[in-house]
Amino acid sequence: MAGRHRELVEEVRQTLGYARGAARAAVTEAEDRAAKRRADHAAVEREAHRAGQRLLAAHATRRGAVDRQCLARLTAAAEELTALADEQARGAAGAPWDGWAPTPPARDESPGLYRIGRLTARAAVPGPAEPDVPALVGLLDAGHLLVEDPGHDRLPAVADDPAPPVTHRPTDRVHALVGGLLLRVLGSTAPGAVRLTVYDPERLGGSLASFAPLASADLLTFVGPGGLGGVLDELVEEIRRINETVLAGEYRSLRELHAATGRRPEPWRVAVLLGEGWTPDGGGAELTAAQQAQLDRVIRTGPACGVHLVVSGVGPAGDWCEHPLVDRIVLWGATAWTTATGNRFLVQLDPPPGTDLATGTCRAIAEKVLAGPDPAVFADLLPAETWTGSSAERLVAPVGAGPDGRLVDVELGDSPPHALIGGPSGAGKTNLLYAWLGSLAARYSPDELALYLLDFKEGVSFARFAPGRRDPSWLPHVRLVGVNVNADREYGLALLAFLHDELRRRAEAAKAHEATKLSELRAEDPDGHWPRIVAVIDEFQVLLDGRDPVALEAARLLEDLARRGRSQGIHLVLASQDLSGIDALWGRASMVAQFTLRIALPKARRILAEGNLAADTVPRHHAVVNPDSGATPANRVAHIPDAGSRGTLDALQQALWRRLPADTAPPVLFDGGRVPRLAEATELAELAPDEPGGRVRAPVALVGRTIDVTGRSAAVRLSRSPGRNLAVLGARGTEACDVLATAALSLGRQYRAGGVRFSLACLDDDAVDATKQVLDELRVLGHDADWYDRDGVCGLLAAAAADLGTDRAPDTRPHILLLYAVDAASSLLERKDPATRRSARDDLKDLVARGPEQRTHVVGWWRSVPRLRDDLGGVGARLDAFGAWVALDVQGPDLAPLSTQPGGPAWYPRTRRALFFDRAVHRRPVVVIPYDTTEAP
Structure with missing residues (x-):
């Protein structure tokens, strides 16, 4: 049993030995194969490295070639x-x-x-510097x-x-x-x-x-x-x-x-x-x-x-x-x-x-x-073709660009008929008017649009639309321009009266053609001349300031024009810096209601409806355009262009002016800050003697320029009627001498050489030079002109009065007596001749009473009304022997004896302004401007 065990142990040991040997052989074989693979891999890596080097070299060559090519292209196209x-x-x-x-x-x-x-x-890339x-x-x-x-x-x-x-x-x-x-x-x-x-x-x-x-x-x-x-x-x-x-x-x-x-x-x-x-x-x-x-x-x-x-x-x-x-x-x-x-x-x-x-x-x-945006561009407002619009139904023109870039149109027609423009000083009111007027003028011809421009502030904003010394052009649509009229409200009243007469004329024509508005009248009377009228009155509140007859009559005419003007194509544009306190306007709600177009500039007051605060927020160079009496929903904000700088409105005006016929009459320009010169008076140039054998007409004596839309001269017709004498009243000697010189020189132009006698009596030493200048100019015209001083004035009056008698053959030529400062010789005039018991004052009374019927006229200067009355007989004297008079620095009540108005006219003396009354023509006195006669005509 033990032996069998030993055999088995030996057999196992032998088997294990064989296995160890086989394993060692397998390991050795594997290690050999691994070594072989490592060698192969190393060879591959070496080959890959060599291939990579070759590839990098190729890449470098390619990059250099590309970069050099790009550089060459860049340099060539630099x-x-x-x-x-x-x-x-x-x-x-x-x-x-x-x-x-x-x-x-x-x-x-x-x-x-x-x-x-x-x-x-x-x-x-290496090489030269590259182009910039x-x-x-x-x-x-x-x-x-x-x-x-x-x-x-x-x-x-x-x-x-x-x-x-x-x-x-x-x-x-x-x-x-x-x-x-x-x-x-x-x-x-x-x-x-x-x-x-x-x-x-x-x-x-x-x-x-x-x-x-x-x-x-x-x-x-x-x-x-x-x-x-x-x-x-x-x-x-x-x-x-x-x-x-x-x-x-x-x-x-x-x-x-x-x-x-x-x-x-x-x-x-x-x-x-x-x-x-x-x-x-x-x-x-x-x-x-x-x-x-x-x-x-x-x-x-x-x-x-x-x-x-x-x-x-x-x-x-x-x-x-x-x-x-x-x-x-x-x-x-x-x-x-x-x-x-x-x-x-x-x-x-x-x-x-x-x-x-x-x-x-x-x-x-x-x-x-x-600081606010710059103005828009004026050229944006102009149409591609000028004068292509018809104003039969309405006037439509842009004044600026809205926030959306579209133009903001402003319309005048049946609705809205009239406009109120407001804004404080410096807000751009004048520039807005320039832009609007230029836009209208570019669209409508002068046959479609007539402009009447009046500026009551102290400036000449509208003077550029009339011919000037530097620029002879004018805006063809403008019929009248009034500037610097803040002291001449009568001129504004005259414009309103003229428009009122035009309204009556159009209404009568519409009635004759059975038309009710302008578009119908134009359709029924295509041959008539019926442009739409736009009257612009800047700072109009001056015209309505106070409760005097001018303000009351102006308010009455404005109300009638505002109420009835729309149907006959007459439109009012009233502009003001501030409407507060204008009782004459805001007290007439029916008139204000007609101004449904409201244009409010930044910070404007009382232009838009109550509660509409848009004017408080608009920036500079903008305006709120509202065609619905200022109601907030109708607001449109317009960016207003700069229309006053060189190359804008002036260039448009010159281009339009060149399209006018050469014989086109320029607009009437009234500049209240400039004294008109007699040499420039149109009527003086028109005066000429009667043709030989022709009808003898009564001569006229110019006395100054009227303050009305015609811009013509005021005159007294010296006919053979009682009272055709002229009295100049006031203590401003220079102006009085200018009035007498204007009368004398204008009369002298209406007679052939030698056909009239002039007798000049200067009783004020300060007037000697002015008197002798007139004397010389009359003699240049070929007239018999004699000069008298204090020592000769009594003899002059006695001889002239004697010529009125019938006991001897008088000189049949007209006789003009120019008496300077008559009252300065009062002591001489009242002396009586011991032999005849007559004084020079008696001769003067005869001359003014009976002289005009025999073509003897007295043009005399008295320095006050009481002194004139004294020279004509005292307190109870009748002053109607002077049927025409020019009052200078004389208060209105002092003129009561010479006026048909109880208490005298509402007259407050102003420099270079006079009150003129001709009993044969006027119901009430009118304001005139005495001409400057220092430059001979």
């Missing part, structure tokens, strides 16, 4: 590319930062491209920008390599590029034309802090963390509003609207989105599904509405890169790759602008915007 870049990036859009300054574009100029650096073929060709990118009206930074400076191995992955968040290089780009955008657009929104949750707006001054003018908004969704929602809403209310299906984009109309009604909106970064796999951070949808909408539809994005670190990068409206900029150190240049050309980036430059520029832009 001049052409530079010229193109200068054209596409003018002024501030492309100028180097050294000496850079904003350059606002021309009005019709569209945005171009913006410089970010200069082109370079490849940074690794600007590298440009687009933004406004072009699309959006995506800015990436891989976070390292490694360039691709070859030109066709794709861009490497981007970093997690915007870097300083991104902020510098975006800041420089935005400054160029702001500097090459008009102040206020670009509004920025900055979303910067990582740096809380600090990356663009230099632009902070724009916030004071509402041109910049910083959005805090978590506000991205709100920014995108606001941009989408802006796009919707612009499409609905501005483009309105007429235009595909704001750029197209600008090209077609020359106006851009909306600013550009640039949203700078500097997010927290992209994830390494390219997925967007912080975007929900709703935000992504809004972002996609802005990308697709924003550029057409002037909404643009500059983005770094927001949204899925893959989607951004593929969109045709997105340009991509990838930064590699101081260089960049852009969609425009491709990977064959790089951009050597410009250094960022200085902080002081950016801050100063933004501060200047904000100050300009806060």
Whole structure:
């Protein structure tokens, strides 16, 4: 048993020995095979290394060839590319930062491209210096920008390599590029034309802090963390509003609207989105599904509405890169790759602008915007062809552009018939009137429109519409211009009376043709001349100031014209700085109700309806146009152009004036601040002697210019009727001498040489020079003229009175006695001749009483009414021997003895103004202006 056990143990030991040997053999064989494989692998690695070296050498050769080829192409096209870049990036859009300054574009100029650096073929290419060709990118009206930074400076191995992955968040290089780009955008657009929104949750707006001054003018908004969704929602809403209310299906984009109309009604909106970064796999951070949808909408539809994005670190990068409206900029150190240049050309980036430059520029832009917008452009108001409109139904013309870019029309017709314009001093009232009148004049010919312009403030705003010394042209539609008439309310009253007469004439013509309004009258009487009339009265409250006869009569005429004028095509435009306190107007509710067109300039009061505060909020160069008596729903805000500067309304006026026939009469100009000269008087030139053998007509003596719409001279007809003498009353010697000289020289022109006698008696030493000047001019006309002083005046009066007798043959020629300061010789005149018991005063009374019937007329000057009465017989003397008189510095009550009005006329003396009354013509005295006779006719 034990032996069997030993046998088994030995057998097992032997088996194990065989197994160990077999295992050792297998291990040895495996180790041999492994060694063989290691040797094979090493050989493969050596071969791969050698192949890699060969490939790198080939790549280097290829890269060098490509780079040298690109450099050659860039050099060859450098001049052409530079010229193109200068054209596409003018002024501030492309100028180097050294000496850079904003350059606002021309009005019709569209945005171009913006410089970010200069082109370079490849940074690794050795050789000569590369040409300085600007590298440009687009933004406004072009699309959006995506800015990436891989976070390292490694360039691709070859030109066709794709861009490497981007970093997690915007870097300083991104902020510098975006800041420089935005400054160029702001500097090459008009102040206020670009509004920025900055979303910067990582740096809380600090990356663009230099632009902070724009916030004071509402041109910049910083959005805090978590506000991205709100920014995108606001941009989408802006796009919707612009499409609905501005483009309105007429235009595909704001750029197209600008090209077609020359106006851009909306600013550009640039949203700078500097997010927290992209994830390494390219997925967007912080975007929900709703935000992504809004972002996609802005990308697709924003550029057409002037909404643009500059983005770094927001949204899925893959989607951004593929969109045709997105340009991509990838930064590699101081260089960049852009969609425009491709990977064959790089951009050597410009250094960022200085902080002081950016801050100063933004501060200047904000100050300009806060000061208010510049005026619109006058040329926008003009039609393509002038004088094509018909005023039969109404007058329609724009005065400015609305917020939507469309022109704001102002209408005068049956409704609204009349206009009230208000605004404080400096608000632009005169400029508004210029723009409106120019717009009307361009559309309607002088046969369709007649203008009467009156300015009661101290200025000559309307004088430009009449011929002047520098500019002989006038606005063809203007019939009358009155300036500096604040002291001559009678002229305003005369204009209203003239319009009232024209209203009566038109009403009678309409009745004859069975018409009820102007359009029907024109249809029934096509050969008649029935233009619409627009009367503009600036500072009209002066005309209605007080309760005197002028104000009351003016208010009565205004009310009648306002009530009945609409049907006959007569329209009133009343303008004022402030309507408060004008009792004569606001006390007549029925008249105010006719002025349904209201135009309120900034800060105007009592123009719009109560509760309508629009005038308090409109900026400078704007106005609220309201055709519904100032009711708030009818408000339209118009941007008023500058119509007063050189090359605007003046150029239009000259162009229209050149279309007039050569013999067209200019408008009547009344300038209350200028003394008219006798040499310029039309009537003086028209006076001429009777033809020999012809009918002898009674001569007229001119006394001054009338204050009425005709602008003609006031005259006294010296017929052979009782009372045909003229008295000049007052102590203003210069004006009195001018009146006498005007009368003498006008009379002298109506007689042939030697056909009349003139006797001039000067009793005031201060009037000697003026008297002798008249004497010389009468003698130049060929007349017998004698001069007398104090020593000879009594003999003159006695001889002239004796000629009136029948005991001897008198000189049959008319005799004009010009007596200067008669009352200065009162002591001489009252002396009686011991032999005849007659005085020179008795001779004077005979002359004025019986002389006119024998063609002897006295034209005399007394320095007061009581002195005239004394020379004619004292307190009980009748003064009707002087049927005509001119009063200078004489109060109205003092004129009661000479007037038909109890208590005398309502007259308050004014410099270079006189009250003239001719009993044979006037019901009440009229105001005239004595001519300046220092210049001989």
